[in-house]
Amino acid sequence: MEKKFFFKDDKSPKNIQIKKDIITHFITSGNDTISELSRELDLSVPTVTKFITELMAQGLIDEFGKIHTPGGRHPSVYGLNPSSAYFVGVDMSRHHLNIALMDFTGNIVDHQIGISYTYENTPESFDMLCDYIQNFIDKTGDLKKKIFNINLNISGRVNPESGYSYSSFYFSESPISETLSKKLNHNVGIDNDTRAMAYGEYMKGIVEGEQNVIFVNISWGLGIGIIIEGKPYYGKSGFSGEFGHFPIFDNEIICHCGKKGCLETEASGLAIHRTILERIAKGESSILTEHVKDLSKLTLTDIIKATNMEDPLCIEIVEEVGNKLGKYIAGLINIFNPELVVIGGQVAETDGFIMLPIRNSIKKYSLNLVNKDTRILTSKLKNKAGIIGACMIARSRLFND
Template sequence: MLPGPTHKNRKKTQLRNDLLKQLYYQGTLSLNELSSLVKKSLPLVTNTVNELLEEDYVVECGLAQSTGGRRPLTFMLNPEKPRYIVAVAIDQLVTRVVIYNLLNKAVSPVATWMLDLHMEQAHEKIAGFVKDYITNSGIPNNHLLGIGISMPGFINMEEGINHTFFKPIQGGIGEYLQQATRLTVFIDNDSSSIALAELKYGAAKGLKEVMVVNIGWGIGLGMIVNGQLFRGHSGLAGEFSHIPLSLTNNLCSCGKRGCLEVDASLLVVAEKAKSAMLRGEKSSLRELFEQENQLPGDQVLVAVKTGDPLAISLLAESTFMIGKGIATLIHIMNPERVVLSGRGATAGKILLAPVNQAINEFCIPRLAEYTHLHVSDLAHEAALLGAAALVMENCNLN
């Protein structure tokens, strides 16, 4: 039996990974900044960065801006280094795939497929899509660090199991896709992935206590506590959709009644719009819904951005209900910021007024005044970026 890695080698490998991750998330950093971030001595960090320079993992990036003294040399990851990440964002109706380089720049266009996760053999379809996409990219497997997958459902990250979808698969969806692609696969809940993206690249970066609300076909929640993603005791924290806030007694997809999702999801908004038009209300959605190239929920967002009164009114009703739920959560968590993210965030600042109205109506003023509401700039890309970050957080870069 060959001897395993020594403790010294493991520490060296860990330091290399930590330095590369800091550069991945931060962009450009000096040696002093890297030393501070990884909490290692400057000589040790300097020696390791020099090794990474020799391996073309890292390149010099000029001098930092002057702060009154000698300007330090900065470093960044080498965009020409042939190391890439496959990011897959799956929701209940759509699957998207892209390959990023070490600077999180797409090296091939995002591919999108309409796929209902409830259909039989959905796992085979996903595996086929991803395999074909990688093949068509022309990037060999040994240049790919792994596949990160963001998906809805109750997920056990360590075992790669989605307890909501793909349940009949022996070994779990993670192992199945790993065998199908011959690449290391990491999976996580979509709302957790979106919160991770906001923490690393978006509106939660540098903050300690943040709630990230994922507005989509359901209403998800990712929580950042003390600057870290909070998953709860069994990894299932954040089921915001299923807080019983509904004004109706409609049955939710979870099998319970009264869940927020039955009043506030984009799917429900689209169905309400269809019902309103059957009653004679005028809307540009009539023509939009006839187009088959986009889903009705996405067409609602298109109509909102073009000023359609019906779409705006229904989305405002939905986001008011979301705001009511957020008010409840503010009482529990007292966050510094609430970020509205995910697919629905493409509606932009029009989301702010009804959510703020609900917070002002249902939240204790002293708590509300310390919480700032923000619409994500990442929006629809957050799930893909979160899936990429999932690989970077867990893979070995050596």
């Protein structure tokens, strides 16, 4: 596989770094004038002009007209050329696959949401995943040549730097990122799904200038993504955010991590799914028995739909989970004192049914002086948070090599 590099013809590390800084400025701040770039990067106007000219010759930067200023010449505005590079984001959940193509400026130009895919930790499931990604890439036509990076979101313990996933598809000594790169003939990286969702929400979602954010992903499992001073927090090995594996409950429920009593065993989509099946089996009524003929095939999507249709049993169980979650999110607020907590993931699609008990529980258990500065909001990107975050992470790795 031939790796793609932006500045392969540049020999000077200093020049390469300046070009990286210019592109990073456009990514984070949008289009700008040479004089503003000069001020922000602490470089002379002639130096910035030289590098802007070179980047335009490479097709990475475009001129986007002039801005009107009082008196004198009207300066030109420059920015990223949207069609100069593309990135693919893949978000894998237990029952679905979402894939998107993003241009250089961060706009999603194509996507497939809700592809039917049942995750299993087997080579066959891995091969099927690769086939879906390859089919999506093939359908991009000529744009395929401009795809620089792909990022796959995986739940659980993922080390993005080494490329290993220790929770899924851990079949050989080779990193999964390396295996994917060879199979797809593109640069492929991996990241934790919740961290990707947090980054997507930070870059394109509900975040409005906040620099310290916690994203709570309530899906089949439970995790958090942490943004500190505007940057995703990874921890030593990329394993930060394992909120669902707090040893909380004195129960005999074995978590998928192999331990008992994890928060996830009683406060997650998995817990909601298990509890509903147990209570229906005991004779409690639910519209789920009418809508899902074979309850062994009941999905979290079915439960979310029933909750939003105001099924009493589903609402009761979702609210119980919300109350439990809010108590421990209050603990996170006490520890991190974030500006914003975003509640996302599939269970968050029940809106007020999960949010009201979470808010009430946070108010009850967090310190007043701490929580008064923290906003609690629902994800704006919803089921697209993962793929948008995956695309954004793929773009952020442009200069890794």
